[in-house]
Amino acid sequence: MIKACVVGATGYTGVELVRLLSRHPEVVIVGITSNNYAGREYDDLYPSLKGYFSMKCDELNVKELIKKSDVIFTALPSGHALEFAGEIISSGKKLIDLGADFRFDDPLVYEKWYGKPFKLHEGVRRVYGLPEIYRKKIKNANVIGNPGCYPTSAILALAPCLKYGLILTEDIIIDSKSGVSGAGHSLTLGNLYAECNESTKAYGVANHRHTPEIEQELGKICGKEIKVTFTPHLVPMTRGILSTIYCNLKEDISVKEVREAYVDFYKGEFFVKLLEEGRFPRTKDTYGSNHCHIGLAYDEHTGKLIIISAIDNLMKGASGQAVQNMNILFDFPEYMGLDFPAIYP
Amino acid sequence: MIKACVVGATGYTGVELVRLLSRHPEVVIVGITSNNYAGREYDDLYPSLKGYFSMKCDELNVKELIKKSDVIFTALPSGHALEFAGEIISSGKKLIDLGADFRFDDPLVYEKWYGKPFKLHEGVRRVYGLPEIYRKKIKNANVIGNPGCYPTSAILALAPCLKYGLILTEDIIIDSKSGVSGAGHSLTLGNLYAECNESTKAYGVANHRHTPEIEQELGKICGKEIKVTFTPHLVPMTRGILSTIYCNLKEDISVKEVREAYVDFYKGEFFVKLLEEGRFPRTKDTYGSNHCHIGLAYDEHTGKLIIISAIDNLMKGASGQAVQNMNILFDFPEYMGLDFPAIYP
Amino acid sequence: MIKACVVGATGYTGVELVRLLSRHPEVVIVGITSNNYAGREYDDLYPSLKGYFSMKCDELNVKELIKKSDVIFTALPSGHALEFAGEIISSGKKLIDLGADFRFDDPLVYEKWYGKPFKLHEGVRRVYGLPEIYRKKIKNANVIGNPGCYPTSAILALAPCLKYGLILTEDIIIDSKSGVSGAGHSLTLGNLYAECNESTKAYGVANHRHTPEIEQELGKICGKEIKVTFTPHLVPMTRGILSTIYCNLKEDISVKEVREAYVDFYKGEFFVKLLEEGRFPRTKDTYGSNHCHIGLAYDEHTGKLIIISAIDNLMKGASGQAVQNMNILFDFPEYMGLDFPAIYP
């Protein structure tokens, strides 16, 4: 049994983490903190957890958290986790950050897109926490930069193609459709029911900050700098991301080879499922689960390869993946506490 | 480990059963049947189950099913389970029926509302499968009439009041709001997205066949014949039933006594949660779980007691409750395979 | 042509007013004010109106508004309209208030439920603006207290029964289901998409402030004090209120007489439609329109009369009704600018 605490436990990724950790056979939650709800009972705030988890929200006190935990999850606005990291690491504990603070290799990219100074503390062994790509490095890290939701859906969809050099690295287009919970618990007009319901719109067009994250990781997979056009959309659902990706198959590559590459790349991966020819993923089939479904099509008349992936943005796109990373860090079976299918219908 | 099969596995209650049984630590699914999809791979029909359950749908062959199973779940139109029951029971196996065939004490009531002749085969020890009320009888039964979704939400809400004689038995009004999955997988105009979305309506007004089921059970709890006014509504959501119940508190009873009665009645019940004073349930907080949340209010200026309950119609209202019944029948811990909270948000 | 202005034009009832008034053949909008968006172009805030209405939002300046308008619509928090009324009336202009300030006959009721002191300025001829009941008085009023959304749905449903003395005045239960836009444009957690979607809940149980408004009006219709049990619910849709009302038919009254009473009472009313026997209203069939649909059922086995009404909460429940009142005040045909059916599907 390990001891975990969740900093920023009352946002949507926080409450999803608590749901997962409270049921994890090898974890005890020893602390939860909340800026807005300190002093409140957690299952009073989130009655869905009645009978599963009960604890008062604390104000943040990093030293105390470090003392009592083996691993600290942070679900905070940019910059905060970066601050705590040194103290956590120097005391030998692990940090899994669900924000963007530890996702970037190049400090300048982080500073440009997130507007905060970046400085890694000594002793930090940081890794981009996408297990299907970096499993080994995750094992040896002490700080996990848990991937963004859109990047997870895009990188898992494109990795085999780029790894095996099946597509051109130019002109990759990622058109993503997300449920509203990705925008979090925050009180903005755009998150109101009456604004989102019966509406679809694009946002962050040509300048969403998940773009550099996607580009960094795709670039590392194919070994060269890469640029993508990424457009996120809001659709009227609570959870789920569907990414439809358009790219150019190399001339001498057949669709059959593409399919074989995906089979090979994801062989043995519990959380990634390649759908049969002619079948395409629905976000509903990943709702509440840590799975990623991928479908492939080739448009013969334009030469485009179309890759479609579906995830639950709060699970594989955030808290589920964070728990998967924790499992790797602590040598638990990777699927532990995560081996359940989507809720359907 | 016991062996289970699901007859009628491709409706919404069927697929929910398969989701639960496929993850149950003491169950192996040995057979699934489907009228419409015989010969089809189950996880091809329901890709949410990829990696969890894979089996071909069979046509229904009762003898074979009996041979290979310890328990048979039926999720079929009225009349079919009644037919098989004799054969199943005489071979010493158990039957859990999610339809209405075994819910009624009085054959004439069944025949009136379901239009089928009713005849119980010899050896059948039937029980109305609401564990919080009939736990002991369930243990000794061999056929379970799994309750309807609306009745579950209404009976759990009213049982303490009626058991302890706190309310008048006249003028009970049950106004229920249900998600659309309760109407099942069936291709009717009223189930289309474009018809249900952005719409609320009542249906089956003054003649829904869950009325006699509710009345039978409430009557048994309070020891006298009882009549209720029950109006079901469709609201635009997939899962969930909220029942708002209006009744008259007896003159000498205080609200405090009512609350204490509920605490007492549901003491030790894992699946029923009484909310604090001033808090009322949301269906969202039971989504995908086997829990029932109950809230209480007293309208001083009219003397009405208002009881509100929320369940997931496919879980505590159907398949979750069926598994709970199975756990009791086979002496497993009652919460086994069902001890997970709702998906929120 | 008359000149109108809208005070508080950027909430949901405000924008619905602007949509209606901008298309009204006898109205010019001469001013719109907004607390939060003063200085902003209206069709930049609400792009749905591009091509129909363009004007900058002003800060509120009552004197100026009075100078340039014939009628002032106020869609403001409680207490504000009450303040302006004197000035507006003494200058001979008309005031239509979409808030609660002018709905109550008894100042103490207003003060108790809205927490503001109540004082009517001299010269104010106030009326409760429900045209189907008070058409004549509206013609002669100078201040309209436009009814609340729930009260509109409840009073229209119950008026014929109470007017003609067909039901007992005790034990009336009003169970209402509302879309989320009724809660307005306000940034509260409960209005977030991720909180409302896939959820139904009751709120304001036993203490919603539309209760005294309903009771006042029903009482006036039947000529005696009346008490009702009213429970509002939020269902996951943007617009629409469905009210399901339970009451006791007097012993000597037949259902046929009830139906005839409704036909008679609403004879010639363009906005109220009585549905055929066995048909019940859907909110969808009133979406975006100023109509109220009413259905009737009698539960023989309990003796309850069940009346179900559907309206669009922003139209007949707020802004549509306000325009209907304006039409009466200014001798336009009552349906002018409002004679369009619901958007279906």
Place this chain on the structure above:
Amino acid sequence: MIKACVVGATGYTGVELVRLLSRHPEVVIVGITSNNYAGREYDDLYPSLKGYFSMKCDELNVKELIKKSDVIFTALPSGHALEFAGEIISSGKKLIDLGADFRFDDPLVYEKWYGKPFKLHEGVRRVYGLPEIYRKKIKNANVIGNPGCYPTSAILALAPCLKYGLILTEDIIIDSKSGVSGAGHSLTLGNLYAECNESTKAYGVANHRHTPEIEQELGKICGKEIKVTFTPHLVPMTRGILSTIYCNLKEDISVKEVREAYVDFYKGEFFVKLLEEGRFPRTKDTYGSNHCHIGLAYDEHTGKLIIISAIDNLMKGASGQAVQNMNILFDFPEYMGLDFPAIYP
């Protein structure tokens, strides 16, 4: 006043036509036909129209319809309208077909994608009914092939760019998101509420039959054969199409020039609205209206021009456009009966 009839009046495009025509100041509906509902009262089937339109559905009798109408709208499965056309035209009446029968210049394309033989009757002067492109030809036509919903959204978005030669004609990608009503009133599993709600998916990937329609029209605009990659998606809403289009700006073209081209191309067009820089359309802002909103962005780091358009699939994408075409055919103001904004929120 002209006389119109609607053949296939009970599908979603049919009922939308009836809603529009019943309110059109220059139209009388003289006949409606329905395969499934002949003999039924229309406002009994569609209670939203109570008070606006009342007529019995007839079985189809072409001769009679021709006799009594000036214009016939057909909303039927492929092949039927083609059959009637000769008879209608030779009697001097007009035909507006909402299906695909008259959309294609090349009979082989129609036959390939719709599987029906194509033969134009003598005297037919057919035109692709997109008024913003073919206004003059529409005036002189006697048969209108009303455009598909996706093609309308794509062609309006791309026309200025292609007309003025601002983009490369290769590598155009059209990613469209549609509400469910586009799939019509048909009873298929995929149209059920429980299947669509909380789910987004692609369908018809790389082989949707709106692809050749889009390619034909874009090709004619730019004067050369053109191929596009088109992927439609279903999102959980009733109405609306958002098309996100990716293309390559020619090297010497600035974004400013692109914007000016759109301003110029759509100058004086009532139904097409270009949004300001940095603003992007929401389907909600076109809900129930005949408008198309267009937004533009340039992704500097990849050189892609991103064009986003929103329409209501049943209005500008079907029935609204059909009425617009009728207005042109009969010399009514083009906006007659269509000049109302979207319902918001």
